Structure formats: structure tokens, C-alpha cells
Amino acid sequence: MLALSLGTLAAVAGRAEGVAVLGPADWAAVRFTLMQALLSAGLSVALAIPVARALARRRFPGRGLLITLLGAPFILPVIVAVIGLLAVFGRGGLVSQALASLGLGPIDIYGLEGVVLAHVFFNLPLATRLILQGWLAIPSERFRLAASLGFTPGDVTRHLERPMLRTVLPGAFLVIFLICMTSFAVALTLGGGPRATTVELAIYQAFRFEFDLGRAALLSLIQFALCAGAAVLAFGVTVSGAMGAGLDRPLARWDAGGYGPRLLDAAWVGLAALFLVLPLAMIVGRGLAGLADLPLSVWQAAGRSLAVALGSAALTLALALPLALAAVRLGGARGAAVQAAGTLSIAASPLVMGTGLFILLFPLADPVALALPVTALVNAAMSLPFALRALTPAVAEAETGFGRLADSLGMTGAARLRLVLWPRLRRPVGFTLGLSAALSMGDLGVIALFADPGQATLPLQLYRLMAAYRMEAAAGAALVLLALSLGLFWIFDRGGRTDAEA
């Protein structure tokens, strides 16, 4: 994995001519990138806590569906999500229209606020899911014990929830910070202009516009160093969980009764749902008209995208599970290093990774012929950090809770995996497969660097429709993409939760 992220960077640097120097504009890009990433990640995580708490302690009709829909913004192609967001928050969007009927001018979200809004839209659901996993990992016996000891809600927070958050939040924050660090099209479109230049855009400019490979590699290295610094900090403040093991009984909460908490939870879930579902509904509404006369090639591209997504999901799990097991088994600093290595692949610029792979593959084989496998591989690398976030805590919990018993029974290898780990890994494995498949489905990624006419994936075909002025058909293709991504996510995620209540 390191080879994929750093090796490709080295390949690009190796092709550079001369030493690169960074100008003031590059440093402005570095500052803007850091600021928007910190704001976006902080806000996403802060808002996700009450939403995740409400989802963890309430049962209501449609809860499962809502949790699935929470995956949607994150896996949408950028261009689709931005259009959905602007249909709600743009100058001609729903909010502006409502204001206009009150005699007020349209809202203007372009600028830092727009960038942060979009990043929260993308990442609030992910943060919610990651934090929700933490809540659901608290054994129900702890809440039973808390109730029998007469804990007040404040006591529950102090003794159960806050320690759990302490283990989950740094990782969730880090992952979202890293995603926002490499943001490019979102930051540019909603940032309102060159003020919102991120490092990723500077890399793009250096490579594509000036063909200055040295500067592209240097900028990429800076991006990497910033991300690595953030990773060290995040893992530094992480403490491992001490919730202990439970018997996987259904959860009942005695501490959150009464109208106050109920209303509060309902408000949080309602607001989050509205914020996330409204733009999605706009995408669906726009897409329905274009759905009728979609060209055959869009469906063929959808088929190719499905194949790439499934391959990428399998690859992600094949990479993530051994890494998670190794991280837990090694423990301590070495375990954290394994996790950090797996997390950093998200800090790699997709453009540098794609170009590096191109430089490496070109002398050996025809990169065009390998376009689809290479796309699946790069997508798997991009999903790995999320997979590790979901899998490692679950492996750790299972090993802490049942490892010694399993050791004393001499249980190793396949039996241990099946009897000890699997029951506790089902949920995160389903989540991992679903997320990586859906992410891969929506990623334009490296395919745009390699593709020949017959190999377009669905996101590439969507861009081609737009480039050919066919905006209505493109909206239809976006709807197909949304439906397929969500469908994949739902099937896997559901599969991991068949016998669980959550």
C-alpha cells in the first residue's frame, strides 16, 4: 500500500527535470487547504455526535433506511452531489426561492462557507456511521448495569459514552480531515474562485498545465507530510477502548426516556435527514426526466462500473482484514504504524497515483488494456482507510474480550476467525464491502487518464454526456449511478446486519 502511494510519487519525481521551488501562491493554497479541512472535519464530527447518539438509542420506522441513505452523499460523484446541493442551497435553489417569496434576496454560499457546507454534506454521514459503530460496540450489558445502578443520563455520558467517544472520535476526525485535504473540484466550484485553491489543484496545475513534474511531486509530498502529521496527532490522542465484552444481547436503554431527550433526538435526526435527503431528492427529481431515453452505452458503462466496484470491494477487504489483524496483534506503536500506513493512502493525490502508475506500467504493458483493473486497485487503496476505521476497533474488541479464552482453548487460524472474530466482524465487514463498492462505483478516478472509447465507466460516461451538452441525459445517468451505488451499499451493509437489530 505504501508502494502504491509513495512509489507512484517517487516515479513522478523520478521523471522530473531539475529542482522545484514553491511560490507564495502555493503556500496560500497550503494554508487554505489546511483551514477548510480543519473546519470541515471539526464541524462534521461535532454535528455527527448528537445524530449518532439519537440513532443509537432510538428505534423508529424507517431507521434502517435512513442509516442506508446516510451512506449516499459520501459515495456520490462530486459533480452530482454539487448539483444536488446547489439545487437546495444555490442562488436558484429551494432556500433562495423560499426567501424570495418572503421578499428576501437569494443566499450566496460561494466561498469558504460553501466549501465547508459541501464537505459537511459529504462527511457528516460518514462521521455519523463511524461514531454509531462506536455506540453500538458498547455491550448492552453495560447499559443494563448502568440502569440497575440507577445511573442518570449524565452518569451514562460520563462513564460509558465519553470514554467510547474518546476512542472513536480521533480516527473519525482524521479520516474526514484527510478526505477534505485532497478535495479539489468541490473546493473550487463552491469556493467561488482562486481564493479556494487547494494543494490538489496546485498539483493538477503543475502537472497538467506546466508539466512541471518536480513541482507536482513536491506539492504532493507536502500534502503527504501534512496528512502524516495529522495522522500522528490523531493516533497520539487515541486511547484504546475498555468497554469489555458482552454477549450480544439486544440493546435496551433505560436512561433516555422522558420527553426532553426524545424531542431532542427527534430534532437532531430530523434535521440531519432533511439536510442530507433533500439534495438527494433533488437529484432523483432531476434525473427522472432523463431516465426514459438513456443511450445503451450508459447501461453498458453501468455494467463495467459494477464489475469494477465488486472487484474493488473484494480487494479492499483482502487488504484491510490482514492489516487490521496485524495492527491489533502488534499493538502499541507498531500497530498504530500499520494503521497509519493504511490510512495514508487517502492522502495520496489520485492524479499523482494515476500518473505514477502510468509511468511505471508504460514500459511494461499497455496501460489502456489494464485500465479497469488499475481503476479497481486505486479505488481499493482509496477505500482502505475507511475499511481500517471500521474493522480495527471491532477486531480489537473481539481480541480483548475473547482472545484469552480462545488462546486457552488453543483456537487458531480459520476456526478462530470463524467462531471468535466473524460474529463481531460481520457488521463492519458488511459496511466495508458496501462502502468500498459504492465508493468505487462513483469514482471518476484514474479511468479518465487511461480509458479508450470502449471502456468508459458510468461516471466517465456521465461526464461525456455533459461534455456533449446532454445535461438531461446526464441527470438520468446520475440517478442510475445514485441508485446503483446505494443498492450495492445496502446489499452488503444489510448482509452484515442480518441477525442484528441495528
Next chain:
Amino acid sequence: MRTPFLAAGILCATPALAEPPVLTVYTYDSFLSEWGPGPQVEAAFEAVCGCDLRFVAAGDGASLLARLRLEGTRTEADVVLGLDTNLTAAAAQTGLFAPHGIAVPALDLPVAWEDEIFLPYDWGYFTFVYDKTRLPEPPGSFEALIAAPDDLKIVIQDPRSSTPGLGLVMWVKAAYGARAPAIWEGLAPHVLTVTKGWSEAYGLFMDGEADMVLSYTTSPAYHLIAEDDDTKAAAAFAEGHYLQVEVAGRVASSDQPELAAQFLAFMLTDPFQSVIPTTNWMYPAVTPEAGLPDGFQTLIRPAAALLLSAEEAASLRDPALAEWRDALSR
């Protein structure tokens, strides 16, 4: 004994006889998509060349050149199609291209064409496209746009990642020279946002986010011809409009130099040129015998065509870009 030898002989000989030479053409993605000129051009050329024409896509014009530079002389490309005059100076400097070496027919370009390496295949004027129903009185110049109320919003593309975006920077530079920074400062309040590429900007405009979008004077022809929609129009600017001329060139290291030359000559004939207007939505470099399709007559014809030479464009690019960035970053 004889049969196996015969069989082996046939097996070996067949591919050599059946496989025509392959001509590899690198182009930008939208050229070879099923809605672009690619499929029709491929069929028309293969009907006359006795060869296999293979299109390979690489992003857009700038990515195309970057790809070629990455591959160097080991590239499989015989022809590169889709650069423009902002890129030709850098492209020529790489030494990867060979003179086209063909007799050039009379070209229908608004400017004289003298380039020994690159040949134009189509062209268009940059402009701001607007919706007549939403903006009844569009501004008639950059000055008028600056003077318009601040809520008249335009959406443009980033010159660092988009061809039209760079075209606008060159347009302002060609029209105003040293005054370009002041023009950009005046335009800044009207710039709703800057997008990565043309598609994002045009999508925002079509969704009603902005009043005008940077595009081509030929864009309204798409809406008119393909959608029967005459509400889109191009604003005519008094300063004149900057040109984009799209060109192709032969790769020096090509193993099919004759076929490459044949393709470049074919590029300027009717079968290629007549496909351009309603697939690439640009003006053909040589007007087809049957003329332009109905609907093209309704398009605005700018009084003056602005175009910096390839050398000027190359030397002015970085300073003009810095002016753009500084004015819009405030």
C-alpha cells in the same frame, strides 16, 4: 508431414494478410465519445485508407500534451488531434512533432494560418451564453458587464484546469493588454464561481445558478438544432471575441508517417469537416460543400476576431494567469 506445415503456414500468414496497418490518434475524451465526431470520422477514414484507425482518449487538450510528454518518443501515437493555439508553442518545443508536409487547401478561418507543424480542423469564438427569457438585455462588452448591477452573475472555468477558462484570460489580455488587471477587478463581483471544467460551468448555468456562462458562440446552435430550443443566445462583445483554433499534428516518432499524412489531408476534406458542426459544435476549418447546417446562420458573427500568436500566447500566459488570480483572490 505436409499438412501440419501447410496449416502452420496458413496460421502464420493469415494475421499478416488480414491485419491492416494501425493508425493511432490521441485525442480528447469528448471527441471520441459516441456523441462526438470520433465514430463517424473513424468509419469515413477507414473506408478509404485500408487501415485500422484507433482513437485513444486522454482527458482534454492539455492532458493530451502531458500524456505525450510522459510517453516521449516511445509513444504509440501517430497523430495528436485536439491541441489549440495556447498549447502549440509548448508542443512544438518538445520536438515530438514533425512538419505536416501536406498541401493545405483554402481554409475558412477568420485569421491567416501559417504553421508548418500543426493544421487546424475546427474553430470557434469564446463568448458568454445567456438565456433570453431570463436576461432580455445582455451586456454588449466587458465594460458593460462591469457596469451591470452586481447581481448579474457569470460562471467561468479555471484557466489552470480548463481550455475555455484559459481562453477567457487570453481574451481579456488580447483586448485590454496592460489594462487587463483592472478589467478583472471589475469583473470579480460578477464572477459567481470558477469551475474545474466546461461541463460543470455549463451545468450550473443550465440549472439557473448564473445568468451567463463562458462557452462558445456555437453553443446556441446545439440547443436550436438538437433540442429545438431558441432561448439560448451568445452575447456579442464590442471588443471582439477571442478565437479557439483546434489543431492536429503528426508525431515525429510515428511508424506510419504516410498514413499520418494521409489522415491530416483527409481531415481537411468534406467527410471529416461535414461531421464537425453538429458533433463537436464548432465551425469547420473548411466549410463543407453543402454549407453549414441550418441554424448556424442564426449565430452571432463577431466584428473582430482576436487571437494571440502561439509565441505571444506562450509568453503572456503566466503573467496573465497571475493577474487573473490576484484580481479574483481579493
